[in-house]
Amino acid sequence: MALHTPAVATRQARLATGKRSKERTPTSILFLALLWFSLFVAFATLVALIVTTIAQGADRLDARLLTEYPSSRPEEAGARPAILGSLWVIGTTAVLAIPLGVAAAVHLEEFADRRHWFNRFIELNIQNLSAIPSIIYGMLAIGTLALIGVGNKNIVIGGALALALLILPVIIISTREALRAVPRELRHGSLALGATEVQTTWRITLPSAVPGIATGTILALSRALGEAAPLLLLGALVFISFDPNGLLSGFTTMPIQIYGWTSAPQAGFHELAAATSILLVGILLVMNALAIVIRNRYQRRW
């Protein structure tokens, strides 16, 4: 596999012609320098972002951040309700989005007739959904809550609904890819032994695709964890001085808390915003690393 990357192929082709000097003309050296510079811009920004955030927030990254409630005095404030709120919302999002997303993907990939116009329409629709701005999903959530007559929009289940609908297309698309990677022979073998299609899907195809599904799902959830825009519409930027304790509880989340503190004038709150950012990015890093480990370790190559 590694032998056939384009870079290697070009190098081999170039070696075969026996001329290396063409690569050293001033224009091509300048071109390569520009390519390096492109990567440098991305990486330098990432480093600058990490360094400046740590420099501003490291002093406040302490136990108070985890145990204290927000306060009008920055030195006494903490992000405890936001951290718990994020856990509640993301947990609920996972419960809503994973079964639905996997079920939809299994239907589209294993059972649906792909040539049927309606299924093609569903596919196109999922593609479109994944490109809709996240803030629109917040509007969908408040529209839905208003429709079923829920007056108070700042509830955990409302936030989870917005985020679940937001990541549903992502989960469907990555699950479909994972299912597609399972070789046909496995399914045929199972069917030949007398298993029904449903049994084959449930006991052979799905278990083989679990690593791919897990990777895609973790990445989708980490996107939801960092998302703030749709939750703003659900009134999540509120002063919460209690631990959220249920699906109908009021909530705020870490990204929203960061936004709130960013907009405050005192420098002390900016330190808090930076400290919470470090914590949030740390959690996301762990989730991403986990996804990469699962991808590298458990994903089978057929």
Next chain:
Amino acid sequence: MRLLLRLAAWLSILITVGIVISLLSPALQFFAEVSVVEFLTGTRWAPQFADPTFGVLPLVTATAWTTAIALAVAVPFGLGAAVYLAEYARPRARKILKPILELLAGVPTVVFGFFALSFVAPTVLREWLSVEVGTFSILAAGLVMGVMIIPTVASLSEDAMSAVPSALRQGSAALGANRMQTSLRVVFPAALSGIVAAVVLGISRAIGETMIVAIAAGARPQMVTDPTMEGATMTGFIARMALGDARVGSLEYNTLFAVGLLLFVLTLVVNAISIQLVRRFRQEY
């Protein structure tokens, strides 16, 4: 069992219908009070004033500027990174560089917004480059948004370039082209449909991005003629308005959905253009 699965797949249609209905019904109430022409051509946006006016152009110009600045950053650097990863990098370098780019894509947008506000505007722009910007500016928000979109453009166009068959590269090399010429004149045109799709996805992300502009671009809705100004984008307005306590059914509340509908339609149009362009430039091997 199968019926349940089918219902799950149909849910995606229901979501789209839900979005359209939940945007359309308050937006229609809005347009019953404000004429569509006034909304689309007016240059003064003051929905909360005693004498309210609803010209959406200030929001649109702010969105256009932030999107343009973001693309000016993301397209050249994203494509540069993609060409390097697809055509120059050895497998081992690629294995290290790609996850770092993915890391950049995983940073939450609030954190990018905070970075724009606390570092890019005061230090990079004002101190290092001595650009006259205030605390909030379209420029700082657009630049940071551009860096945020680099991974999107880079990773999709890299996929497209890697999918170009090696035979084309070998043929080009055999005719005496060097790697730069092969990349620019053979691989790039062959991968054009994927690259266009990557850029268009970048555009729709820039139009819809909310937190960076809400934090760093400012809140004053004005016609943006100069990127060092502050301005409220469509998403920035929605975010700020959502903080207030607009009563369901009030004109203020409906205004939110009118702007949301415009945003939704814009991204749909951009997507449709993308699908058309991809079809037009697609090459089969």
